[in-house]
Amino acid sequence: MTNHPIPTDLTGKTCIVTGANGGIGASAVEHFAAQGAQVFATDLGPQFTGDFDGADRVSYQAFNLLDADGLINCLAWIKSADPDVLFNNAAIFDMGTVLDADLAQYDRLFGLNVRSFYAVMQAAAQSMVAQNRAGSIINLASQAGHRGEALVAHYCATKAAVISYTQSAALALAPHHIRVNAISPGVIDTPMWQDVDALFAKFENKAPGQKKREVGEAVPLGHMGSPSDVAGTALYLASDLSSYVTAQTLCVDGGNVLR
């Protein structure tokens, strides 16, 4: 029998992960490191400490991507890492309708989910082009980016922007052999859902935990996803398994969005 290399092997690759202390980000860090990658992880606070295969290949730096200096320093850090892979994941959620979602909320959500997201993607792309790397950029969109929701005006719009930038970047970077794809998670059981559930409890007058239970039950596969469901798809997009896939948004949502 012929010996084939492991198709998801990331040995020799450098991966940047933003939002690395969150549910999905931490799982992506573990998946990339377990496949041999050097991982440069960043988030707001002190490093999440995990005991996993390849933890010694993870280095961590805190940056606040909503702070002007924090963003500038993060972009320099990204360029100095010479990344092959970007997992562009940091984002925040909030709720409001077009009648009450104000511009302060707009500035926060667009500031992180679009402005910093874009700057981080641009820095990684510029570095990959300068270093002549056939890289892979993975942007975190959402099922919320595929259709508006009455109560979630700004967040939905930020995630629609992520899908659009993914397509434009993929087409611009294809001549450089850099692939750009997005993942649209559905409902994934992470710390973000504590906030989402509490906000729905307020806006829809539900008991704590009720919204989270309802959205899980409504998924065609019958339950919420786990962070590793998303990280597994990230591993596919980071690796040579997906070498002919670009400009796509992959829905990892148990069947919630049909397109």
Ligand SMILES: NC(=O)c1ccc[n+]([C@@H]2O[C@H](COP(=O)([O-])OP(=O)(O)OC[C@H]3O[C@@H](n4cnc5c(N)ncnc54)[C@H](O)[C@@H]3O)[C@@H](O)[C@H]2O)c1
């Ligand atoms: N969990 C879900 O159901 C779900 C669904 C659809 C899309 N998503 C998307 O997946 C991604 C990860 O979500 P998650 O559920 O793991 O969320 P999470 O809240 O667990 O993680 C997000 C991380 O971003 C970091 N962050 C927040 N503000 C920051 C700032 N100013 N600077 C730097 N980092 C900051 C947080 O500290 C946190 O660790 C996000 O882009 C989110 O929009 C999640």
